[in-house]
Amino acid sequence: MKKLSLIFSALVLFSFASCKKDRPSNTAKPVDVSNELKTKINQYGGLVNLEIDNSDPQRPFYYVGVAGGILKVGQPIWDQTKYPVQQTGLPLIVEGLGVVCDGCSVDVQSVELKGGYTAFSLITYLQGYPNIIQQVQMDWSSYDAAYTQWYNDGVNNGYLDNSKAPKLPNYVKDIYYPQNGGPSQRVDKYKIVFKTDSPTKFALAVADYPSPTPKVSSTLPVE
Secondary structure (H helix, E strand, C coil), X not given: CCCCCCCCCHHHHHCCXXXXXXXXXXXXXXXXXXXXXXXXXXXXXXXXXXXXXXXXXXXXXXXXXXXXXXXXXXXXXXXXXXXXXXXXXXXXXXXXXXXXECCCCEEEEEEEECCCEEEEEEEECCCCCHHXXXXXXXXXXXHHHHHHHHHHHHHHHCCECHHHCCXXXXXXXXXXXXXXXXXXXXXEEEEEEECCCCCCCEEEEECCCCCCCCCCCCCCCEC
């Protein structure tokens, strides 16, 4: 499964010529987009519907509004061999992710996991504390490497032992602290999932939202 490269700029992924993602000025208070999304998720029972923008029929995208901007998502797809039936919670792979907002700057880190879905985190960028973003990048890379190793070992051994799968919170933490002092930063983790009763069929969920059991080949049982 091809990995998504770690993403920093929404402008590169989506070519939003009319949108600009700025770092906060010295007087502007950064908008905490991640907390806004988390509030919406809690309000709507764990899943927030994505809406679709068809203004460019050849490049439609999905989005959810947040304070001061929007989270934009490329076309979601899924592993139909593992998930032949469309079910709510089915984890999806997305072509691109980015946050476009006014008066804030949000770093997006994502990875496409061997199991066939994209996980990502959001963190509001604060000027003067770039080492936090570097820490988050390294932790995502460590999780991806551990997950890939677990998956490949399962394939080689003939079964996937879910009890030994690496846990995301053990790698990408909820709170990060600048190496040079300053305010701590919360990092929330998400994924895009299928939602049967959504108009677009896609929704935003926290990374640990339960997924349906995938269909596994008889030569690769799950333990």
